[in-house]
Amino acid sequence: MTKLIVQIPCYNEEESLGITLSALPREIPGIDCVEWLIINDGSTDRTVEVAKARGVEHIVNFPANQGLAKAFMAGLEASLKAGADIIVNTDADNQYCADDIPKLVQPILTGQAEMVIGARPIWQTEHFSPLKKVLQNFGSRVVRAAAMQGDAPLDAPSGFRAFSREAALRLNVFNRYTYTLETIIQAGSKGMAIASVPIRTNADLRPSRLVRSIASYVWRSGTTILRIFMLYQPLRFFFMLGSLPLGVGTLLGIRWLIFFFAGSDRTRIPSLILAAILISIGFQLWVLGLVADLLAANRKLLEDTQLRLRRLEIEGTSGRDRDSSNRS
Template structure:
């Protein structure tokens, strides 16, 4: 039997949650059981009461606001514990068209992908400014480079995960999970794809993108941080090559003047060349140390995945008995 759980992170969503839940399906072709789960991220309004009125099956409660990334991960954990084979994540503001969920989960049902991201019609979305559309495309391009994937709409929160993919994911960033999970999937070799989806009319302004420049800077920081986690040696080799190259060029320049018989000793040039070469070597050494730490982290992640699988397997055996 295939079980689908649709999870929704919520923070003060009293006004929009009912509209979102009313559009969610309870039956789909290829799925035997559909359940709904909300993550109440410290809401101070009637979010939980609305969820109960609409028959939500599972509610995860945070006493205080923890942020979207932690709410997302708590939802994945709760969905796995509830026996989900497929997990769909959507937003509480009804931004994404629930009728497209069958298309979203289809690649997972057909074993074509482990993660599926909904691609919004960015250029046709009227409430997106031109600058935001350009930044969305630019950000998605950067994520594609960092992750070696081909996801055209990286910030989209409308996505589906197989059970195996959900078990392997870890989100370190406290701001958002969207970019980090794609980069993780690419670096871990998960099969990830995207499908075109539709969007609904805006019910409220985005709480994640309060300021476009701030969102861009935080997104770039997230990409950089994940790149450091998964490709530290490559990053520090590239970074160290910059001062090292300038140092070598300065050193060659000094040698040229020295052997050409110029009277000036040009000691400052020699000192600068030495400093730049040493800085480059130090950055390379940092890369080697970081790479060793990354190898240790990968081992720890493999142990974590095995422990999660054993835990969920024991719970399934207990329920079957």
């Protein structure tokens, strides 16, 4: 039996959650069982009461607001323990069209992907400003390159996505701001197959809580991408970073040698000193990249150990739940 759980992180979503839940499907082709789960991220309104009234089967409660990324990971863990074979994540503000969930899970059902991202029609979305459209398109290209996904179209900030059970088991999110960018780069570094499918969006019910201003969005997204890139691709990052001063320093050194052997009267000592400094900086960044790569290898070993422990814990919990449901 294939079980799908739709998870929704919620923070004070009393007004919009009912609309979102009413649109969610209970039957999907290729899926035997569809259940709903909300992560109540410290809400102070009637979010939980609305969820219970709408028939939500699973509720994860945080006593205080922990942030979107932590809520997302808590939802994955709870969904896995509840026996989910496929997990769909969507937003509580009804931004994404729930009728596209069958399309979203299809690549997982056919074995073509382990993670599927719903690509919004960015350029046709009316409530996105022109600047936001450009920035989202550019950011998605940067994340796609960092995740080594070639020319695959990605809507990196999209929260409408589906995960296979194995993919959900292997994901870790360290950033508190959002999970969207990190999960893509992490999945790419772990060799997971990522697919993208076009999806539709609904009318805007409320302003985004993540994008409070364009400047803040650019800064937080940029630092997030940079941090994740350093974490998962350290050798590549420091090699690229070190190549610039090393290349410039080498060119300055060659220039100095040309003038020196040409018998120039000027000593050009400042140029020689600058070349030596730049070459030294570039070389040190390369060495730092090698050290970081060794640390990354150690982190991968720790992640493998964590995966085994998580699989034992979650598979044991979901197995007991399935046995008890079968007996009842």
